[in-house]
Amino acid sequence: MLIEDDFASWIILGMVFVAVVLVVLALAPAILGRTNIKSRLASQGGSAASMDSMPGSIRADQGSTAWARLIAEIEKRGLSLPDTKRDQVAEKLMLAGWDQPYAPRAFVLARTAMTLGLPIFLLAFIALSGSWPAPGKLYMLLTGAAIFGLYLPNLIVQGKADRRKQEILNGFPDTLDLLLVCIEAGLGIDAAFNRVGQEIVSSHPLLAQLFANVSLELRAGRSREVALKTLARKSGLIEIGSFCTLIIQSDKLGASIAQALRVYASEMRESRRMRAEEKAHRIPVLLSIPLVCFMLPTMVSVLMLPAAIGMKGAMGTAESK
Missing domain, CATH: 1.20.81 (Receptor-associated Protein)
Structure with missing residues:
Protein backbone atom coordinates (compact mmCIF):
# COMPACT_ATOMS: atom_id res chain seq x y z
CA MET A 1 0.00 0.00 0.00
CA LEU A 2 2.88 2.34 0.80
CA ILE A 3 4.45 1.64 -2.58
CA GLU A 4 1.20 2.50 -4.35
CA ASP A 5 0.92 5.79 -2.41
CA ASP A 6 4.49 6.70 -3.33
CA PHE A 7 3.85 5.85 -6.96
CA ALA A 8 0.67 7.96 -6.99
CA SER A 9 2.63 10.86 -5.49
CA TRP A 10 5.25 10.57 -8.25
CA ILE A 11 2.50 10.55 -10.89
CA ILE A 12 0.91 13.69 -9.44
CA LEU A 13 4.30 15.43 -9.29
CA GLY A 14 4.90 14.49 -12.92
CA MET A 15 1.55 15.96 -13.96
CA VAL A 16 2.34 19.17 -12.05
CA PHE A 17 5.72 19.35 -13.83
CA VAL A 18 4.06 18.97 -17.25
CA ALA A 19 1.53 21.68 -16.38
CA VAL A 20 4.29 24.06 -15.30
CA VAL A 21 6.22 23.43 -18.52
CA LEU A 22 3.14 24.17 -20.63
CA VAL A 23 2.48 27.39 -18.72
CA VAL A 24 6.08 28.50 -19.19
CA LEU A 25 5.91 27.78 -22.92
CA ALA A 26 2.68 29.73 -23.20
CA LEU A 27 4.10 32.74 -21.36
CA ALA A 28 7.52 32.63 -23.06
CA PRO A 29 6.62 35.04 -25.92
CA ALA A 30 5.39 37.67 -23.45
CA ILE A 31 8.46 37.25 -21.24
CA LEU A 32 10.88 37.52 -24.15
CA GLY A 33 9.06 40.55 -25.50
CA ARG A 34 8.01 38.93 -28.78
CA THR A 35 5.22 40.82 -30.49
CA ASN A 36 2.94 39.90 -33.28
CA ILE A 37 4.08 40.89 -36.76
CA LYS A 38 0.60 42.00 -37.65
CA SER A 39 0.40 44.42 -34.72
CA ARG A 40 3.83 45.90 -35.63
CA LEU A 41 2.70 46.45 -39.21
CA ALA A 42 -0.48 48.09 -37.97
CA SER A 43 1.46 50.39 -35.64
CA GLN A 44 3.75 51.40 -38.52
CA GLY A 45 0.83 52.17 -40.80
CA GLY A 46 0.77 48.82 -42.61
CA SER A 47 -2.35 47.38 -44.13
CA ALA A 48 -2.22 43.85 -42.69
CA ALA A 49 -4.82 44.64 -40.05
CA SER A 50 -7.12 46.31 -42.53
CA MET A 51 -6.88 43.40 -44.91
CA ASP A 52 -8.23 40.99 -42.29
CA SER A 53 -11.10 43.31 -41.46
CA MET A 54 -12.30 43.61 -45.05
CA PRO A 55 -15.68 41.91 -45.49
CA GLY A 56 -15.71 39.07 -47.95
CA SER A 57 -11.94 38.84 -48.35
CA ILE A 58 -10.22 35.49 -48.77
CA ARG A 59 -8.08 35.99 -45.69
CA ALA A 60 -11.13 36.82 -43.57
CA ASP A 61 -12.95 33.73 -44.85
CA GLN A 62 -9.99 31.50 -44.01
CA GLY A 63 -9.77 32.87 -40.48
CA SER A 64 -13.51 32.68 -39.77
CA THR A 65 -13.65 29.04 -38.68
CA ALA A 66 -13.18 27.86 -35.13
CA TRP A 67 -10.15 25.72 -36.04
CA ALA A 68 -8.43 28.67 -37.73
CA ARG A 69 -9.04 30.94 -34.74
CA LEU A 70 -7.83 28.27 -32.31
CA ILE A 71 -4.63 27.67 -34.29
CA ALA A 72 -4.02 31.40 -34.58
CA GLU A 73 -4.40 31.86 -30.82
CA ILE A 74 -2.03 28.97 -30.11
CA GLU A 75 0.62 30.22 -32.53
CA LYS A 76 0.35 33.73 -31.11
CA ARG A 77 1.63 32.31 -27.83
CA GLY A 78 4.72 30.89 -29.51
CA LEU A 79 3.60 27.26 -29.80
CA SER A 80 4.06 26.67 -33.52
CA LEU A 81 2.58 23.57 -35.12
CA PRO A 82 5.13 22.48 -37.73
CA ASP A 83 5.43 19.04 -39.25
CA THR A 84 8.47 17.56 -40.94
CA LYS A 85 6.17 15.79 -43.42
CA ARG A 86 3.89 18.75 -44.09
CA ASP A 87 3.47 18.02 -47.80
CA GLN A 88 2.52 14.39 -47.21
CA VAL A 89 0.09 15.36 -44.45
CA ALA A 90 -1.48 18.03 -46.67
CA GLU A 91 -1.85 15.47 -49.48
CA LYS A 92 -3.61 12.98 -47.19
CA LEU A 93 -5.93 15.64 -45.81
CA MET A 94 -6.73 16.88 -49.31
CA LEU A 95 -7.72 13.36 -50.38
CA ALA A 96 -9.99 13.23 -47.32
CA GLY A 97 -11.66 16.51 -48.33
CA TRP A 98 -9.83 18.89 -45.98
CA ASP A 99 -7.93 21.23 -48.29
CA GLN A 100 -7.96 24.35 -46.10
CA PRO A 101 -4.60 26.10 -45.59
CA TYR A 102 -4.71 25.45 -41.85
CA ALA A 103 -5.62 21.75 -42.20
CA PRO A 104 -2.08 20.37 -41.65
CA ARG A 105 -1.62 22.46 -38.51
CA ALA A 106 -5.05 21.43 -37.23
CA PHE A 107 -4.11 17.80 -37.82
CA VAL A 108 -0.87 18.21 -35.86
CA LEU A 109 -2.81 19.93 -33.05
CA ALA A 110 -5.41 17.15 -32.90
CA ARG A 111 -2.76 14.43 -32.96
CA THR A 112 -0.75 16.11 -30.20
CA ALA A 113 -3.85 16.68 -28.08
CA MET A 114 -4.95 13.05 -28.41
CA THR A 115 -1.44 11.72 -27.74
CA LEU A 116 -1.23 13.67 -24.50
CA GLY A 117 -4.92 13.73 -23.62
CA LEU A 118 -5.72 10.02 -23.72
CA PRO A 119 -3.00 9.01 -21.18
CA ILE A 120 -4.00 11.90 -18.90
CA PHE A 121 -7.68 10.92 -19.15
CA LEU A 122 -6.81 7.29 -18.41
CA LEU A 123 -4.66 8.34 -15.46
CA ALA A 124 -7.43 10.56 -14.09
CA PHE A 125 -9.94 7.71 -14.44
CA ILE A 126 -7.65 5.34 -12.53
CA ALA A 127 -7.07 7.97 -9.84
CA LEU A 128 -10.80 8.53 -9.42
CA SER A 129 -11.55 4.81 -9.27
CA GLY A 130 -8.82 4.35 -6.64
CA SER A 131 -7.68 0.98 -8.02
CA TRP A 132 -4.04 1.58 -8.94
CA PRO A 133 -2.50 -1.26 -10.96
CA ALA A 134 1.10 -2.37 -10.70
CA PRO A 135 3.68 0.16 -11.96
CA GLY A 136 4.62 -1.99 -14.95
CA LYS A 137 0.99 -2.50 -15.94
CA LEU A 138 0.25 1.21 -15.51
CA TYR A 139 3.22 2.09 -17.70
CA MET A 140 1.99 -0.27 -20.41
CA LEU A 141 -1.55 1.17 -20.22
CA LEU A 142 -0.35 4.75 -20.51
CA THR A 143 2.02 3.88 -23.36
CA GLY A 144 -0.75 2.06 -25.22
CA ALA A 145 -3.11 5.03 -24.77
CA ALA A 146 -0.45 7.41 -26.11
CA ILE A 147 0.22 5.21 -29.15
CA PHE A 148 -3.51 4.87 -29.79
CA GLY A 149 -3.93 8.66 -29.60
CA LEU A 150 -0.97 9.14 -31.96
CA TYR A 151 -2.32 6.88 -34.70
CA LEU A 152 -6.08 7.44 -34.29
CA PRO A 153 -6.15 10.69 -36.36
CA ASN A 154 -4.33 8.91 -39.20
CA LEU A 155 -6.94 6.13 -39.17
CA ILE A 156 -9.78 8.66 -39.19
CA VAL A 157 -8.26 10.57 -42.12
CA GLN A 158 -7.58 7.36 -44.07
CA GLY A 159 -11.12 6.09 -43.51
CA LYS A 160 -12.65 9.36 -44.66
CA ALA A 161 -10.38 9.41 -47.73
CA ASP A 162 -11.44 5.87 -48.68
CA ARG A 163 -15.14 6.72 -48.33
CA ARG A 275 -17.72 -4.07 -58.95
CA ALA A 276 -21.39 -4.55 -58.11
CA GLU A 277 -21.24 -8.20 -59.25
CA GLU A 278 -18.13 -8.74 -57.14
CA LYS A 279 -19.91 -7.45 -54.05
CA ALA A 280 -22.93 -9.61 -54.84
CA HIS A 281 -20.75 -12.72 -55.14
CA ARG A 282 -19.17 -11.97 -51.76
CA ILE A 283 -22.53 -12.04 -49.98
CA PRO A 284 -22.81 -15.87 -49.65
CA VAL A 285 -19.30 -16.06 -48.21
CA LEU A 286 -20.05 -13.31 -45.71
CA LEU A 287 -23.38 -14.88 -44.76
CA SER A 288 -21.70 -18.20 -44.00
CA ILE A 289 -19.93 -16.69 -40.98
CA PRO A 290 -23.10 -15.84 -38.96
CA LEU A 291 -24.76 -19.05 -40.17
CA VAL A 292 -21.92 -21.20 -38.81
CA CYS A 293 -21.54 -19.21 -35.61
CA PHE A 294 -25.22 -18.84 -34.64
CA MET A 295 -27.60 -21.01 -36.64
CA LEU A 296 -25.55 -24.21 -36.90
CA PRO A 297 -25.21 -24.75 -33.11
CA THR A 298 -28.95 -24.10 -32.72
CA MET A 299 -29.86 -26.60 -35.44
CA VAL A 300 -27.52 -29.24 -33.99
CA SER A 301 -29.04 -28.72 -30.54
CA VAL A 302 -32.58 -29.04 -31.88
CA LEU A 303 -31.75 -32.23 -33.77
CA MET A 304 -29.83 -33.84 -30.93
CA LEU A 305 -32.20 -32.92 -28.09
CA PRO A 306 -34.91 -35.57 -28.81
CA ALA A 307 -32.26 -38.28 -29.14
CA ALA A 308 -30.63 -37.17 -25.88
CA ILE A 309 -34.00 -37.19 -24.08
CA GLY A 310 -34.77 -40.67 -25.45
CA MET A 311 -31.38 -42.00 -24.40
CA LYS A 312 -31.82 -40.58 -20.93
CA GLY A 313 -35.26 -42.16 -20.62
CA ALA A 314 -33.97 -45.55 -21.81
CA MET A 315 -31.10 -45.44 -19.36
CA GLY A 316 -33.48 -44.56 -16.53
CA THR A 317 -35.78 -47.49 -17.41
CA ALA A 318 -32.84 -49.89 -17.56
CA GLU A 319 -31.59 -48.78 -14.16
CA SER A 320 -35.07 -49.21 -12.60
CA LYS A 321 -35.22 -52.80 -13.81
Whole structure:
Protein backbone atom coordinates (compact mmCIF):
# COMPACT_ATOMS: atom_id res chain seq x y z
CA MET A 1 0.00 0.00 0.00
CA LEU A 2 2.88 2.34 0.80
CA ILE A 3 4.45 1.64 -2.58
CA GLU A 4 1.20 2.50 -4.35
CA ASP A 5 0.92 5.79 -2.41
CA ASP A 6 4.49 6.70 -3.33
CA PHE A 7 3.85 5.85 -6.96
CA ALA A 8 0.67 7.96 -6.99
CA SER A 9 2.63 10.86 -5.49
CA TRP A 10 5.25 10.57 -8.25
CA ILE A 11 2.50 10.55 -10.89
CA ILE A 12 0.91 13.69 -9.44
CA LEU A 13 4.30 15.43 -9.29
CA GLY A 14 4.90 14.49 -12.92
CA MET A 15 1.55 15.96 -13.96
CA VAL A 16 2.34 19.17 -12.05
CA PHE A 17 5.72 19.35 -13.83
CA VAL A 18 4.06 18.97 -17.25
CA ALA A 19 1.53 21.68 -16.38
CA VAL A 20 4.29 24.06 -15.30
CA VAL A 21 6.22 23.43 -18.52
CA LEU A 22 3.14 24.17 -20.63
CA VAL A 23 2.48 27.39 -18.72
CA VAL A 24 6.08 28.50 -19.19
CA LEU A 25 5.91 27.78 -22.92
CA ALA A 26 2.68 29.73 -23.20
CA LEU A 27 4.10 32.74 -21.36
CA ALA A 28 7.52 32.63 -23.06
CA PRO A 29 6.62 35.04 -25.92
CA ALA A 30 5.39 37.67 -23.45
CA ILE A 31 8.46 37.25 -21.24
CA LEU A 32 10.88 37.52 -24.15
CA GLY A 33 9.06 40.55 -25.50
CA ARG A 34 8.01 38.93 -28.78
CA THR A 35 5.22 40.82 -30.49
CA ASN A 36 2.94 39.90 -33.28
CA ILE A 37 4.08 40.89 -36.76
CA LYS A 38 0.60 42.00 -37.65
CA SER A 39 0.40 44.42 -34.72
CA ARG A 40 3.83 45.90 -35.63
CA LEU A 41 2.70 46.45 -39.21
CA ALA A 42 -0.48 48.09 -37.97
CA SER A 43 1.46 50.39 -35.64
CA GLN A 44 3.75 51.40 -38.52
CA GLY A 45 0.83 52.17 -40.80
CA GLY A 46 0.77 48.82 -42.61
CA SER A 47 -2.35 47.38 -44.13
CA ALA A 48 -2.22 43.85 -42.69
CA ALA A 49 -4.82 44.64 -40.05
CA SER A 50 -7.12 46.31 -42.53
CA MET A 51 -6.88 43.40 -44.91
CA ASP A 52 -8.23 40.99 -42.29
CA SER A 53 -11.10 43.31 -41.46
CA MET A 54 -12.30 43.61 -45.05
CA PRO A 55 -15.68 41.91 -45.49
CA GLY A 56 -15.71 39.07 -47.95
CA SER A 57 -11.94 38.84 -48.35
CA ILE A 58 -10.22 35.49 -48.77
CA ARG A 59 -8.08 35.99 -45.69
CA ALA A 60 -11.13 36.82 -43.57
CA ASP A 61 -12.95 33.73 -44.85
CA GLN A 62 -9.99 31.50 -44.01
CA GLY A 63 -9.77 32.87 -40.48
CA SER A 64 -13.51 32.68 -39.77
CA THR A 65 -13.65 29.04 -38.68
CA ALA A 66 -13.18 27.86 -35.13
CA TRP A 67 -10.15 25.72 -36.04
CA ALA A 68 -8.43 28.67 -37.73
CA ARG A 69 -9.04 30.94 -34.74
CA LEU A 70 -7.83 28.27 -32.31
CA ILE A 71 -4.63 27.67 -34.29
CA ALA A 72 -4.02 31.40 -34.58
CA GLU A 73 -4.40 31.86 -30.82
CA ILE A 74 -2.03 28.97 -30.11
CA GLU A 75 0.62 30.22 -32.53
CA LYS A 76 0.35 33.73 -31.11
CA ARG A 77 1.63 32.31 -27.83
CA GLY A 78 4.72 30.89 -29.51
CA LEU A 79 3.60 27.26 -29.80
CA SER A 80 4.06 26.67 -33.52
CA LEU A 81 2.58 23.57 -35.12
CA PRO A 82 5.13 22.48 -37.73
CA ASP A 83 5.43 19.04 -39.25
CA THR A 84 8.47 17.56 -40.94
CA LYS A 85 6.17 15.79 -43.42
CA ARG A 86 3.89 18.75 -44.09
CA ASP A 87 3.47 18.02 -47.80
CA GLN A 88 2.52 14.39 -47.21
CA VAL A 89 0.09 15.36 -44.45
CA ALA A 90 -1.48 18.03 -46.67
CA GLU A 91 -1.85 15.47 -49.48
CA LYS A 92 -3.61 12.98 -47.19
CA LEU A 93 -5.93 15.64 -45.81
CA MET A 94 -6.73 16.88 -49.31
CA LEU A 95 -7.72 13.36 -50.38
CA ALA A 96 -9.99 13.23 -47.32
CA GLY A 97 -11.66 16.51 -48.33
CA TRP A 98 -9.83 18.89 -45.98
CA ASP A 99 -7.93 21.23 -48.29
CA GLN A 100 -7.96 24.35 -46.10
CA PRO A 101 -4.60 26.10 -45.59
CA TYR A 102 -4.71 25.45 -41.85
CA ALA A 103 -5.62 21.75 -42.20
CA PRO A 104 -2.08 20.37 -41.65
CA ARG A 105 -1.62 22.46 -38.51
CA ALA A 106 -5.05 21.43 -37.23
CA PHE A 107 -4.11 17.80 -37.82
CA VAL A 108 -0.87 18.21 -35.86
CA LEU A 109 -2.81 19.93 -33.05
CA ALA A 110 -5.41 17.15 -32.90
CA ARG A 111 -2.76 14.43 -32.96
CA THR A 112 -0.75 16.11 -30.20
CA ALA A 113 -3.85 16.68 -28.08
CA MET A 114 -4.95 13.05 -28.41
CA THR A 115 -1.44 11.72 -27.74
CA LEU A 116 -1.23 13.67 -24.50
CA GLY A 117 -4.92 13.73 -23.62
CA LEU A 118 -5.72 10.02 -23.72
CA PRO A 119 -3.00 9.01 -21.18
CA ILE A 120 -4.00 11.90 -18.90
CA PHE A 121 -7.68 10.92 -19.15
CA LEU A 122 -6.81 7.29 -18.41
CA LEU A 123 -4.66 8.34 -15.46
CA ALA A 124 -7.43 10.56 -14.09
CA PHE A 125 -9.94 7.71 -14.44
CA ILE A 126 -7.65 5.34 -12.53
CA ALA A 127 -7.07 7.97 -9.84
CA LEU A 128 -10.80 8.53 -9.42
CA SER A 129 -11.55 4.81 -9.27
CA GLY A 130 -8.82 4.35 -6.64
CA SER A 131 -7.68 0.98 -8.02
CA TRP A 132 -4.04 1.58 -8.94
CA PRO A 133 -2.50 -1.26 -10.96
CA ALA A 134 1.10 -2.37 -10.70
CA PRO A 135 3.68 0.16 -11.96
CA GLY A 136 4.62 -1.99 -14.95
CA LYS A 137 0.99 -2.50 -15.94
CA LEU A 138 0.25 1.21 -15.51
CA TYR A 139 3.22 2.09 -17.70
CA MET A 140 1.99 -0.27 -20.41
CA LEU A 141 -1.55 1.17 -20.22
CA LEU A 142 -0.35 4.75 -20.51
CA THR A 143 2.02 3.88 -23.36
CA GLY A 144 -0.75 2.06 -25.22
CA ALA A 145 -3.11 5.03 -24.77
CA ALA A 146 -0.45 7.41 -26.11
CA ILE A 147 0.22 5.21 -29.15
CA PHE A 148 -3.51 4.87 -29.79
CA GLY A 149 -3.93 8.66 -29.60
CA LEU A 150 -0.97 9.14 -31.96
CA TYR A 151 -2.32 6.88 -34.70
CA LEU A 152 -6.08 7.44 -34.29
CA PRO A 153 -6.15 10.69 -36.36
CA ASN A 154 -4.33 8.91 -39.20
CA LEU A 155 -6.94 6.13 -39.17
CA ILE A 156 -9.78 8.66 -39.19
CA VAL A 157 -8.26 10.57 -42.12
CA GLN A 158 -7.58 7.36 -44.07
CA GLY A 159 -11.12 6.09 -43.51
CA LYS A 160 -12.65 9.36 -44.66
CA ALA A 161 -10.38 9.41 -47.73
CA ASP A 162 -11.44 5.87 -48.68
CA ARG A 163 -15.14 6.72 -48.33
CA ARG A 164 -14.65 9.87 -50.40
CA LYS A 165 -12.86 7.96 -53.17
CA GLN A 166 -15.60 5.34 -53.25
CA GLU A 167 -18.32 7.98 -53.49
CA ILE A 168 -16.51 9.78 -56.30
CA LEU A 169 -15.90 6.54 -58.18
CA ASN A 170 -19.55 5.45 -57.95
CA GLY A 171 -20.80 8.72 -59.42
CA PHE A 172 -18.14 9.11 -62.10
CA PRO A 173 -19.85 7.05 -64.89
CA ASP A 174 -23.04 9.15 -64.64
CA THR A 175 -20.95 12.30 -64.75
CA LEU A 176 -19.15 11.08 -67.87
CA ASP A 177 -22.51 10.47 -69.57
CA LEU A 178 -23.63 14.03 -68.79
CA LEU A 179 -20.30 15.37 -70.01
CA LEU A 180 -20.66 13.41 -73.25
CA VAL A 181 -24.18 14.76 -73.78
CA CYS A 182 -22.99 18.34 -73.27
CA ILE A 183 -20.09 17.96 -75.71
CA GLU A 184 -22.26 16.31 -78.36
CA ALA A 185 -24.79 19.14 -77.92
CA GLY A 186 -22.11 21.62 -79.04
CA LEU A 187 -20.58 22.88 -75.79
CA GLY A 188 -16.84 23.19 -75.45
CA ILE A 189 -14.99 21.13 -72.89
CA ASP A 190 -14.59 24.14 -70.56
CA ALA A 191 -18.27 25.03 -70.68
CA ALA A 192 -19.18 21.34 -70.34
CA PHE A 193 -17.27 21.10 -67.06
CA ASN A 194 -19.14 24.12 -65.74
CA ARG A 195 -22.56 22.84 -66.87
CA VAL A 196 -22.06 19.32 -65.54
CA GLY A 197 -20.80 20.67 -62.22
CA GLN A 198 -24.03 22.62 -61.85
CA GLU A 199 -26.23 19.65 -62.77
CA ILE A 200 -24.76 17.10 -60.34
CA VAL A 201 -24.70 19.26 -57.20
CA SER A 202 -27.51 17.31 -55.54
CA SER A 203 -26.70 13.82 -56.83
CA HIS A 204 -22.89 13.81 -56.63
CA PRO A 205 -21.72 16.81 -54.55
CA LEU A 206 -18.07 15.73 -54.36
CA LEU A 207 -17.73 15.47 -58.12
CA ALA A 208 -19.61 18.76 -58.49
CA GLN A 209 -17.06 20.43 -56.24
CA LEU A 210 -14.16 18.99 -58.23
CA PHE A 211 -15.67 20.10 -61.54
CA ALA A 212 -16.40 23.54 -60.10
CA ASN A 213 -12.76 23.86 -59.10
CA VAL A 214 -11.70 22.99 -62.65
CA SER A 215 -14.06 25.61 -64.04
CA LEU A 216 -12.76 28.26 -61.62
CA GLU A 217 -9.14 27.47 -62.46
CA LEU A 218 -9.86 27.76 -66.17
CA ARG A 219 -11.55 31.11 -65.62
CA ALA A 220 -8.58 32.28 -63.55
CA GLY A 221 -6.27 31.72 -66.51
CA ARG A 222 -4.74 28.32 -65.88
CA SER A 223 -4.20 26.06 -68.82
CA ARG A 224 -6.53 23.15 -69.36
CA GLU A 225 -3.73 20.66 -68.85
CA VAL A 226 -2.79 22.08 -65.43
CA ALA A 227 -6.44 22.25 -64.34
CA LEU A 228 -7.08 18.63 -65.33
CA LYS A 229 -3.91 17.42 -63.60
CA THR A 230 -5.05 19.25 -60.46
CA LEU A 231 -8.41 17.46 -60.76
CA ALA A 232 -6.68 14.09 -60.95
CA ARG A 233 -4.47 14.91 -57.96
CA LYS A 234 -7.37 16.08 -55.79
CA SER A 235 -9.51 13.07 -56.60
CA GLY A 236 -6.79 10.49 -55.89
CA LEU A 237 -8.37 8.00 -58.30
CA ILE A 238 -6.62 6.20 -61.15
CA GLU A 239 -9.82 6.29 -63.21
CA ILE A 240 -10.08 10.09 -63.07
CA GLY A 241 -6.35 10.36 -63.76
CA SER A 242 -6.84 8.28 -66.91
CA PHE A 243 -9.81 10.43 -67.89
CA CYS A 244 -7.75 13.62 -67.53
CA THR A 245 -4.91 12.08 -69.56
CA LEU A 246 -7.45 11.12 -72.24
CA ILE A 247 -8.78 14.69 -72.48
CA ILE A 248 -5.27 16.19 -72.56
CA GLN A 249 -4.03 13.81 -75.26
CA SER A 250 -7.17 14.23 -77.39
CA ASP A 251 -6.82 17.99 -77.13
CA LYS A 252 -3.15 17.91 -78.12
CA LEU A 253 -3.59 15.48 -81.02
CA GLY A 254 -6.80 17.05 -82.31
CA ALA A 255 -8.83 13.87 -81.93
CA SER A 256 -12.56 13.78 -81.26
CA ILE A 257 -13.13 14.23 -77.54
CA ALA A 258 -16.74 13.04 -77.87
CA GLN A 259 -15.72 9.71 -79.40
CA ALA A 260 -13.04 9.15 -76.77
CA LEU A 261 -15.50 10.00 -73.98
CA ARG A 262 -18.10 7.62 -75.39
CA VAL A 263 -15.68 4.71 -75.27
CA TYR A 264 -14.33 5.64 -71.84
CA ALA A 265 -17.83 6.14 -70.38
CA SER A 266 -18.82 2.68 -71.62
CA GLU A 267 -15.75 1.18 -69.94
CA MET A 268 -16.51 2.98 -66.68
CA ARG A 269 -20.11 1.70 -66.65
CA GLU A 270 -18.82 -1.82 -67.26
CA SER A 271 -16.31 -1.41 -64.46
CA ARG A 272 -19.05 -0.27 -62.07
CA ARG A 273 -21.20 -3.25 -63.04
CA MET A 274 -18.29 -5.62 -62.38
CA ARG A 275 -17.72 -4.07 -58.95
CA ALA A 276 -21.39 -4.55 -58.11
CA GLU A 277 -21.24 -8.20 -59.25
CA GLU A 278 -18.13 -8.74 -57.14
CA LYS A 279 -19.91 -7.45 -54.05
CA ALA A 280 -22.93 -9.61 -54.84
CA HIS A 281 -20.75 -12.72 -55.14
CA ARG A 282 -19.17 -11.97 -51.76
CA ILE A 283 -22.53 -12.04 -49.98
CA PRO A 284 -22.81 -15.87 -49.65
CA VAL A 285 -19.30 -16.06 -48.21
CA LEU A 286 -20.05 -13.31 -45.71
CA LEU A 287 -23.38 -14.88 -44.76
CA SER A 288 -21.70 -18.20 -44.00
CA ILE A 289 -19.93 -16.69 -40.98
CA PRO A 290 -23.10 -15.84 -38.96
CA LEU A 291 -24.76 -19.05 -40.17
CA VAL A 292 -21.92 -21.20 -38.81
CA CYS A 293 -21.54 -19.21 -35.61
CA PHE A 294 -25.22 -18.84 -34.64
CA MET A 295 -27.60 -21.01 -36.64
CA LEU A 296 -25.55 -24.21 -36.90
CA PRO A 297 -25.21 -24.75 -33.11
CA THR A 298 -28.95 -24.10 -32.72
CA MET A 299 -29.86 -26.60 -35.44
CA VAL A 300 -27.52 -29.24 -33.99
CA SER A 301 -29.04 -28.72 -30.54
CA VAL A 302 -32.58 -29.04 -31.88
CA LEU A 303 -31.75 -32.23 -33.77
CA MET A 304 -29.83 -33.84 -30.93
CA LEU A 305 -32.20 -32.92 -28.09
CA PRO A 306 -34.91 -35.57 -28.81
CA ALA A 307 -32.26 -38.28 -29.14
CA ALA A 308 -30.63 -37.17 -25.88
CA ILE A 309 -34.00 -37.19 -24.08
CA GLY A 310 -34.77 -40.67 -25.45
CA MET A 311 -31.38 -42.00 -24.40
CA LYS A 312 -31.82 -40.58 -20.93
CA GLY A 313 -35.26 -42.16 -20.62
CA ALA A 314 -33.97 -45.55 -21.81
CA MET A 315 -31.10 -45.44 -19.36
CA GLY A 316 -33.48 -44.56 -16.53
CA THR A 317 -35.78 -47.49 -17.41
CA ALA A 318 -32.84 -49.89 -17.56
CA GLU A 319 -31.59 -48.78 -14.16
CA SER A 320 -35.07 -49.21 -12.60
CA LYS A 321 -35.22 -52.80 -13.81
